[in-house]
Amino acid sequence: xxxxxxQAARNGIVTSRYPAEPATDAEVPxxxxxxxxxxxDAALHDGVARCPVGAISEEELDRGKCIRCARxxxxxxxxxxxxxxxxxxxxxxRVGSAAPAGPGLVEALPPLVGFPRSLHVFLVDAxxxxxxxxxxxxxxxxxxxxxxxxxxxxxxxxxxxxxxxxGIPTPEMAPAVLRAYEALPAPKAVIAAGVCxxxxxxxxxxPGLLAxxxxxxxxxxxxxxxxxxxxxxxxxxxxxxxxxxxxGGD
Amino acid sequence: MSAVRPSETEPFDPYGPERALxxxxxxxTFALFNDYATGRPVLxxxxxxxxxxxxxxTWQRSRTPELTRSAGPMETxxxxxxxxxxxxxxxxxxxxxxxxxVRTYGERILSLEPVTGFKSRRILTSIAGQPISDGALRIERxxxxxxxxxxxxxxxxxxxxxxxxxxxGELWVRALAQELQRIYNHVHVLARLAEAASQNVGAAQTxxxxxxxxxxxxxxxxxxxxxxxxxxxxxxxxxxxxxxRDLGRRLNLHSEQFERLWELFLGSRTFIDRIQATCPVRRxxxxxxxxxxxxxxxCGVAWDDRLRVPVTPYNDLFLELxxxxxxxxxxxxxxxxxxxxxxYLLLEQMLDRWPRDPGRLLxxxxxxxxxxxLARVESPSGDLVYDVTASxxxxxxxxxxxxxxxxxxxxxxxxRNGVFTDFHxxxxxxxxxxxxxxx
Ligand code: SF4
Ligand code: SF4
Numbered sequence: 001x002x003x004x005x006x007q008a009a010r011n012g013i014v015t016s017r018y019p020a021e022p023a024t025d026a027e028v029p030x031x032x033x034x035x036x037x038x039x040x041d042a043a044l045h046d047g048v049a050r051c052p053v054g055a056i057s058e059e060e061l062d063r064g065k066c067i068r069c070a071r072x073x074x075x076x077x078x079x080x081x082x083x084x085x086x087x088x089x090x091x092x093x094r095v096g097s098a099a100p101a102g103p104g105l106v107e108a109l110p111p112l113v114g115f116p117r118s119l120h121v122f123l124v125d126a127x128x129x130x131x132x133x134x135x136x137x138x139x140x141x142x143x144x145x146x147x148x149x150x151x152x153x154x155x156x157x158x159x160x161x162x163x164x165x166x167g168i169p170t171p172e173m174a175p176a177v178l179r180a181y182e183a184l185p186a187p188k189a190v191i192a193a194g195v196c197x198x199x200x201x202x203x204x205x206x207p208g209l210l211a212x213x214x215x216x217x218x219x220x221x222x223x224x225x226x227x228x229x230x231x232x233x234x235x236x237x238x239x240x241x242x243x244x245x246x247x248g249g250d
Numbered sequence: 251m252s253a254v255r256p257s258e259t260e261p262f263d264p265y266g267p268e269r270a271l272x273x274x275x276x277x278x279t280f281a282l283f284n285d286y287a288t289g290r291p292v293l294x295x296x297x298x299x300x301x302x303x304x305x306x307x308t309w310q311r312s313r314t315p316e317l318t319r320s321a322g323p324m325e326t327x328x329x330x331x332x333x334x335x336x337x338x339x340x341x342x343x344x345x346x347x348x349x350x351x352v353r354t355y356g357e358r359i360l361s362l363e364p365v366t367g368f369k370s371r372r373i374l375t376s377i378a379g380q381p382i383s384d385g386a387l388r389i390e391r392x393x394x395x396x397x398x399x400x401x402x403x404x405x406x407x408x409x410x411x412x413x414x415x416x417x418x419g420e421l422w423v424r425a426l427a428q429e430l431q432r433i434y435n436h437v438h439v440l441a442r443l444a445e446a447a448s449q450n451v452g453a454a455q456t457x458x459x460x461x462x463x464x465x466x467x468x469x470x471x472x473x474x475x476x477x478x479x480x481x482x483x484x485x486x487x488x489x490x491x492x493x494x495r496d497l498g499r500r501l502n503l504h505s506e507q508f509e510r511l512w513e514l515f516l517g518s519r520t521f522i523d524r525i526q527a528t529c530p531v532r533r534x535x536x537x538x539x540x541x542x543x544x545x546x547x548x549c550g551v552a553w554d555d556r557l558r559v560p561v562t563p564y565n566d567l568f569l570e571l572x573x574x575x576x577x578x579x580x581x582x583x584x585x586x587x588x589x590x591x592x593x594y595l596l597l598e599q600m601l602d603r604w605p606r607d608p609g610r611l612l613x614x615x616x617x618x619x620x621x622x623x624l625a626r627v628e629s630p631s632g633d634l635v636y637d638v639t640a641s642x643x644x645x646x647x648x649x650x651x652x653x654x655x656x657x658x659x660x661x662x663x664x665x666r667n668g669v670f671t672d673f674h675x676x677x678x679x680x681x682x683x684x685x686x687x688x689x
Contacts, residue, residue, distance in 0.1 A: 003514070004451040004455070007451075027465075029465070029468030031473050032468065052383075067391075068473075068477075069477065071478075123345065125346050128369070129393055129394035129397075130395050130683055131391075134345075135474075140457075141457035141461055142455075143458055167369065170368065170369060170371060172367055173368050176340050176347070180340055202388050203372075203373070203388065206371065206373075
């Protein structure tokens with residue numbers, strides 16, 4: 001007679017070792033990784049021409065715009081960047097091709113003070129495709145098990161420390177995002193997860209949509225990716241807490 | 251303006267140059283239906299399907315403005331102590347943003363009206379005038395967990411409009427991607443239902459199985475959600491024999507694990523009792539309001555685009571139609587579970603019989619009219635239609651009808667007389683996605 005407990009035992013689900021160990025390829029597959037422009041690659045020019053969202057120039061790559069579509073890949077790009085690409089400053093998402101990403105490129109933010117040991121996160125969908133939402137929800141599944149790190153998702157902004165926003169803010173959602181932000185008690189942090197709330201991502205420039213979450217509320221951490229993988233979102237949440245891995249450092 | 255009764259239908263003629271998916275000047279008062287007797291699509295008026303204002307504005311109005319907004323499936327119920335309770339758009343337990351206006355006197359739901367449009371990213375409008383391949387980037391991000399279905403339908407319609415033939419191997423890759431994603435979505439629905447029923451161990455195991463499918467997709471296509479996997483005219487990823495063996499091996503393990511979990515769910519009285527009789531849809535209602543997908547098949551209607559629309563490779567493969575008759579959340583889940591099984595079987599057949607000559611050029615969709623393409627695919631939640639007009643490699647007009655748009659009125663009706671605690675079971679059992687309703 002099969003039972004759930006027997007099933008759970010035989011199944012042997014392996015919970016991610018992240019952040020104690022680096023993210024694996026299974027957790028963040030190739031093109032879901034941040035692209036790194038390769039210095040001096042003659043083909044970079046073609047890659048720049050192929051980018052559908054203008055995320056790259058010969059000089060730099062803007063991870064806040066890059067939708068990781070890999071169209072530039074055959075030319076001068078490698079999708080092997082560290083998953084710890086989130087930053088507290090929008091400008092830091094721009095990486096120069098002259099200085100490929102490496103250890104220490106992204107400094108861990110100083111912890112945003114005032115948070116207790118555990119962190120409560122409130123998710124707001126400002127206009128997403130649902131993939132970002134599902135990647136955030138995946139953090140609760142046993143393969144990521146965010147609770148082991150003291151991260152909990154709440155269903156009310158009044159009990160949250162962190163506002164995690166996904167999707168490009170639509171004018172219809174903007175008031176609701178603002179209301180949620182105001183409902184969070186201080187101290188509070190805002191995470192913009194995915195390129196949609198950072199720059200509009202694939203929808204950048206659509207008339208009528210906001211250019212990014214920063215037009216609405218101050219953003220503390222930007223998480224590039226389309227969508228960011230669960231461990232990348234985890235990294236950003238830990239960053240708020242000052243517990244993140246340093247980029248590139250294994 | 252003359253009122254149109256909700257049950258009125260007119261034949262939908264895909265060959266008429268200006269007739270397909272014509273939006274009414276009022277708030278979207280039509281839906282595209284299947285005539286289940288003849289197999290032909292029909293237009294039915296008087297049903298509110300939200301369509302973004304811009305879409306309406308840019309669409310050529312081929313229809314005279316004689317349609318009127320009807321109350322649709324929802325009418326206001328008045329009485330002592332009855333009030334309207336706004337639910338959403340955030341913090342509603344459903345992880346997407348959307349809103350419902352619920353008429354209630356406390357516990358029982360008297361009526362429920364979905365208010366959509368919160369997430370409208372103006373995608374269809376923004377694609378008009380763009381090259382077909384740039385449109386594809388937005389379409390696959392229209393509803394991330396249905397990306398393969400949307401991309402496949404959009405591409406087939408756009409390619410057929412532009413007169414582009416597609417290598418047979420690419421059509422197989424598109425079908426393969428869709429079947430993988432169908433399994434992911436159905437397993438995800440099962441996990442969410444288990445979660446709602448507080449079946450914690452089962453939910454955790456099932457979520458892990460859904461995650462494994464994302465990882466399979468990630469390792470095969472380089473992207474967990476298959477973005478960029480399907481490209482106009484040809485694949486980014488050719489599956490060679492070694493890839494296919496590897497995929498087959500991982501799918502075998504996946505299906506064995508699914509069978510074990512499903513058996514446990516079927517043996518769980520608490521789980522089955524909780525979803526049985528929840529949010530029922532009667533057959534006549536499903537036909538009247540135009541339900542699609544597992545919602546439709548769960549109330550005894552045998553319709554699956556994969557069997558009805560003759561495209562490669564489905565026309566070469568064996569597929570058993572899953573059907574139930576009770577129409578409730580349990581019936582929908584039973585249909586999904588059997589579809590998971592039949593998708594494994596489809597994938598096995600595909601991997602076994604991969605075309606010898608993958609470069610042979612084929613038309614991706616049955617022809618409609620020069621410069622115009624119409625494609626229908628069975629997305630995880632049901633029939634998905636794209637209607638694209640293109641010239642010089644650019645999209646000039648685009649219309650779309652998603653499964654969630656067709657099914658949301660049935661969800662709203664099914665919850666009538668239900669209680670609030672039914673809400674999540676009902677929602678998950680329909681597999682509705684606001685992202686594709688709002689687009
Ligand atoms: S992955 Fe796509 S969006 Fe990113 S730089 Fe390359 S072409 Fe541009
Ligand atoms: S960032 Fe990408 S995955 Fe996330 S909501 Fe936007 S389009 Fe979807």
